[in-house]
Amino acid sequence: MKRLFPILAILTGIFLSYALYLALVVAPTEQTMGNVQRIFYYHVPAAWTAFLLFTINFVASIVYLARRSPIADAVAVITAEVGVVFCTIVLITGPLWARPVWGIWWTWDVRLTSTLVLWLMYVSYLMLRRFSTGGQTPVLAAAVAIFAALDVPLVYFSIRLFRTQHPQPVIGGGGSIDPRMLHALLINWCAFLCLAALMCWSRYRLEILQKQLDEAQAMESLAARGTR
Amino acid sequence: MNFLYTAYAAAWLILIVYLGNLAMRYERLRKELKELEDLNGKN
Amino acid sequence: MSVVRLTAVTLAKDLRLEWRSKDAINSMLFFALLVVVIFSFSFDPNAEESRQIAGGLVWVAFLFSAIVALNQTWAREVRNQVLDAYRISPAPANSMFLAKAIGNFLFVALIELLTTPLFIAFYKLRAIGPAWQLLPTAALGTWALVVNGTFFAAVSLRTRSREIMLPLLLFPISIPAIVGMVNATSSILTGDYSARVWIVLLLTYDVIFTIASFLLFETVLNAE
Numbered sequence: 001m002k003r004l005f006p007i008l009a010i011l012t013g014i015f016l017s018y019a020l021y022l023a024l025v026v027a028p029t030e031q032t033m034g035n036v037q038r039i040f041y042y043h044v045p046a047a048w049t050a051f052l053l054f055t056i057n058f059v060a061s062i063v064y065l066a067r068r069s070p071i072a073d074a075v076a077v078i079t080a081e082v083g084v085v086f087c088t089i090v091l092i093t094g095p096l097w098a099r100p101v102w103g104i105w106w107t108w109d110v111r112l113t114s115t116l117v118l119w120l121m122y123v124s125y126l127m128l129r130r131f132s133t134g135g136q137t138p139v140l141a142a143a144v145a146i147f148a149a150l151d152v153p154l155v156y157f158s159i160r161l162f163r164t165q166h167p168q169p170v171i172g173g174g175g176s177i178d179p180r181m182l183h184a185l186l187i188n189w190c191a192f193l194c195l196a197a198l199m200c201w202s203r204y205r206l207e208i209l210q211k212q213l214d215e216a217q218a219m220e221s222l223a224a225r226g227t228r
Numbered sequence: 229m230n231f232l233y234t235a236y237a238a239a240w241l242i243l244i245v246y247l248g249n250l251a252m253r254y255e256r257l258r259k260e261l262k263e264l265e266d267l268n269g270k271n
Numbered sequence: 272m273s274v275v276r277l278t279a280v281t282l283a284k285d286l287r288l289e290w291r292s293k294d295a296i297n298s299m300l301f302f303a304l305l306v307v308v309i310f311s312f313s314f315d316p317n318a319e320e321s322r323q324i325a326g327g328l329v330w331v332a333f334l335f336s337a338i339v340a341l342n343q344t345w346a347r348e349v350r351n352q353v354l355d356a357y358r359i360s361p362a363p364a365n366s367m368f369l370a371k372a373i374g375n376f377l378f379v380a381l382i383e384l385l386t387t388p389l390f391i392a393f394y395k396l397r398a399i400g401p402a403w404q405l406l407p408t409a410a411l412g413t414w415a416l417v418v419n420g421t422f423f424a425a426v427s428l429r430t431r432s433r434e435i436m437l438p439l440l441l442f443p444i445s446i447p448a449i450v451g452m453v454n455a456t457s458s459i460l461t462g463d464y465s466a467r468v469w470i471v472l473l474l475t476y477d478v479i480f481t482i483a484s485f486l487l488f489e490t491v492l493n494a495e
Contacts, residue, residue: 020236039235046239065490085246089239096235120443127439134429136494143487144426144440147419150483151444154476158447161472162454165464195243202250209257216264223268 005201012194019184019191027184039097045189046089047115049196053083054122054149061145064138070211073138076145077129078203080122082196087119108166110159117155121148274366281370286377288347295343296378303336303386307393316394325394326457330449332390333383334416338441340378341420342434344371349428354492364489372414372421372484379413399462408459408466411473412452418477419444422484425491448476 023041030037057079064072094112095105106112125148129141177185289295310328314321348354357367390396398405420441427436455469 024236036232038232042236042239065487082246085242089242092238092242093235096231096238100231117443117446120446124439124443128426128430128436131430131432131436133431136429139490139494140426140429143491144423146487147422147444147480147483150479151447154447154472154479158450158472161468162450165454165458199243199247199250202247206250206254206257209254209261213257213261213264216261216268220264220268 016191019188022184033101036100041188043093045192046086049192050083050086053079058149061142064142074207078200082199084122113159114156277366278369285374299339303382306332307389311393321394327453330452336382337379337416341424344424364492368488375417400459404466408455414477415448
């Protein structure tokens with residue numbers, strides 16, 4: 001197992017490099033936006049990866065409340081953390097794309113705003129996990145995660161409604177996509193998924209270490225009590 | 229053009245910072261665990 | 272004892288206790304007043320512009336006042352180990368939750384009732400749209416804040432910095448409701464759009480999160 005990780009890391013690194021090459025060199029230059037549009041090849045896969053991770057968090061939280069399985073709780077905290085990382089990437093690359101193309105850093109565009117609220121909700125989830133004392137943190141966190149997940153469609157609709165009344169510039173536009181661009185996009189997404197999986201695995205190792213530490217601390221306090 | 233490279237660099241910076249943070253936490257935990265095991269070993 | 276009766280009894284007890292000491296209500300009222308005054312200094316109440324932003328200002332003031340109210344929701348229970356007693360008793364946890372939520376709703380509604388005339392006076396507000404729609408907006412909006420706030424107040428009980436944890440959890444989740452409240456109020460004040468779609472959004476939000484709170488409160492209570 002221990003040897004597998006570096007091998008996978010190197011493979012992922014190669015995959016990511018290939019994906020980067022596709023994004024920066026192979027993919028055709030967009031007509032209206034120019035080269036800046038290539039940010040899209042990181043912005044969108046990061047978003048899809050974050051959404052996937054948060055979905056897993058939702059499922060894991062429900063499983064935890066149903067079965068109190070420690071693995072479900074570990075999956076929940078891991079996917080939340082790694083999800084926030086990818087969500088941060090979305091929120092940073094978005095404005096960097098918007099500014100040269102549409103002249104503004106931010107707009108209350110449906111997708112960007114929903115992503116911001118998503119980020120806020122999961123950061124608050126992580127803060128709860130950090131600040132919570134007592135052994136029942138996983139239960140409370142799972143409840144909050146479920147609330148956050150329930151909120152997601154509401155956030156999306158409320159902002160869409162807002163936009164129908166207060167039209168704002170659209171970022172990212174729709175329309176058909178050149179197959180070579182689609183290819184680059186999907187390859188980058190796969191590479192991101194591999195990276196996310198590796199990051200989750202690393203985070204999981206941290207979680208295991210934490211559990212070992214908790215056990216050792218419990219042993220230590222027992223032993224101390226024994227010698228008194 | 230600048231924005232393009234800044235965006236990619238920012239994405240990688242965020243990833244590296246997180247991985248670095250993970251590594252730091254891992255080291256700290258490992259050290260704490262080792263100290264505890266030594267302590268338990270003495271007992 | 273049925274759930275309804277238990278809720279009524281618990282609510283009556285809370286209201287009676289609050290009426291005797293009037294601690295919380297006085298501090299909340301004064302806080303709300305201060306917020307209104309500070310807003311008046313910060314956002315110049317020039318007639319036309321103020322009508323556009325008044326919807327937002329009003330609800331931000333109510334949101335902050337609600338946080339003050341919500342933070343003390345469970346304080347009395349924690350001080351007197353009531354929660355432990357509740358856990359052991361066969362009484363349904365949801366009646367306690369409902370009683371607390373309704374109690375908070377009444378407190379915040381009272382604050383809204385008393386500070387709204389101030390807003391109207393300072394900002395020279397007049398509703399151009401159908402003013403009666405402000406009632407369901409206020410009711411649904413307040414319930415949205417209060418139901419989630421009471422739930423997260425319980426979640427925050429076993430955390431360091433309990434008072435800051437509540438707004439950290441409540442604000443992000445409340446964003447759709449805030450968008451609804453503010454836009455409904457602005458629509459009614461400016462008369463530019465119909466508030467109906469926002470009121471429906473608020474209603475949906477309230478239904479979803481009331482159900483979610485009822486389903487999960489017992490779990491959270493037992494986890495403390």
